[in-house]
Amino acid sequence: MSGLVADAPRSRRGRAARPAVTPAATPAVTSPAQPSPATQPSLRRLQQFGVRPDRELGQNFLIDSNILGVIGRAAELDPEDIVLEIGGGLGVLSEYLAERVNHVHVVEIDRRLEGALDDAIEPFDNVTVHWGDVMSIDLGGLLPQPTKVVANLPYGVAAGALLRTVEELPSVTLWVAMVQREVGERLAAGPVGGGRTGADKGAYGVPSVIAQLACEVEVLRAIPRKVFHPVPNVDSVLVGLRRLPSADRQAAGASLRGLVHGAFAHRRKTLVGSLALSGQGGGHTRDQVRDALGQLGHPADVRAERLSPEDFRALARLLGL
Numbered sequence: 001m002s003g004l005v006a007d008a009p010r011s012r013r014g015r016a017a018r019p020a021v022t023p024a025a026t027p028a029v030t031s032p033a034q035p036s037p038a039t040q041p042s043l044r045r046l047q048q049f050g051v052r053p054d055r056e057l058g059q060n061f062l063i064d065s066n067i068l069g070v071i072g073r074a075a076e077l078d079p080e081d082i083v084l085e086i087g088g089g090l091g092v093l094s095e096y097l098a099e100r101v102n103h104v105h106v107v108e109i110d111r112r113l114e115g116a117l118d119d120a121i122e123p124f125d126n127v128t129v130h131w132g133d134v135m136s137i138d139l140g141g142l143l144p145q146p147t148k149v150v151a152n153l154p155y156g157v158a159a160g161a162l163l164r165t166v167e168e169l170p171s172v173t174l175w176v177a178m179v180q181r182e183v184g185e186r187l188a189a190g191p192v193g194g195g196r197t198g199a200d201k202g203a204y205g206v207p208s209v210i211a212q213l214a215c216e217v218e219v220l221r222a223i224p225r226k227v228f229h230p231v232p233n234v235d236s237v238l239v240g241l242r243r244l245p246s247a248d249r250q251a252a253g254a255s256l257r258g259l260v261h262g263a264f265a266h267r268r269k270t271l272v273g274s275l276a277l278s279g280q281g282g283g284h285t286r287d288q289v290r291d292a293l294g295q296l297g298h299p300a301d302v303r304a305e306r307l308s309p310e311d312f313r314a315l316a317r318l319l320g321l
């Protein structure tokens with residue numbers, strides 16, 4: 001496996017040493033004068049392990065345990081599930097999942113959280129922690145192969161991480177993730193004129209098409225800011241993706257993804273113009289692309305935002321990509 005350290009499943013016997021407690025490092029959780037022990041697991045571990053949340057890493061930890069039930073129900077958790085959790089953090093979601101499913105793979109980039117995460121998973125022997133960046137770890141090397149992705153995603157890589165798992169983990173059929181509201185709306189948006197939400201706000205674009213070529217995507221509900229610590233300065237939603245059953249709706253291959261990126265690269269241009277400028281038309285002339293669009297019932301000057309994900313797949317087929 002490249003770019004990651006795959007730790008053996010943790011058990012009580014394999015427990016790591018806990019770092020010294022430095023309560024002053026968590027000013028929002030406890031008063032420096034009279035530290036009172038927090039009971040909610042994230043707050044307790046912040047305090048106990050002296051963790052300073054890193055905004056750059058999107059460390060807004062879940063501190064409302066009711067949300068775990070919301071996530072768990074949406075993910076239709078089953079004792080057979082193999083779950084990939086992206087961003088283990090202080091382990092509240094990891095331990096919730098470990099109690100309910102067959103195996104949990106936790107990917108976490110920040111080694112400073114090792115003591116807190118160990119504390120969460122030590123009662124379980126069905127959790128594997130992979131220290132590394134979810135954007136570069138070898139997803140195909142995760143064994144057993146995940147069947148679901150469940151996560152409170154870091155803002156910086158949320159859409160990229162979801163799309164990467166859609167492409168590289170064909171074994172995954174369901175995703176339930178907390179993401180920034182705009183990211184969720186973008187993933188779920190439909191094309192202009194297609195009657196779905198989001199299109200008129202310009203939300204429909206590359207992530208929408210790539211996600212929807214393989215999955216049904218839905219914003220499930222809004223998540224209040226106060227369930228996180230520290231409180232983020234953006235809104236969050238729970239988004240769900242369910243892989244489409246049809247065999248010809250597999251995740252987009254590299255050439256189809258290239259076509260989609262090229263089509264949206266210059267949003268103010270026509271699709272034909274944008275493709276020509278971006279060089280992603282597979283060497284086809286503007287007339288050949290116009291002809292293919294005509295066969296799909298679109299005018300020659302159509303913009304990318306009007307093509308459905310299936311239109312993109314059909315266009316790629318007509319262009320022999």
Ligand code: SAM
Nearest residue numbers: 060061062087088089108109110133134152154
């Ligand atoms: N699951 C925990 C929870 O719900 O409280 C933590 C969620 S927090 C929003 C996101 C976590 O993702 C942080 O622990 C952060 O360190 C981790 N993270 C950030 N970027 C990452 C990356 N590229 N790969 C893996 N983990 C990452």
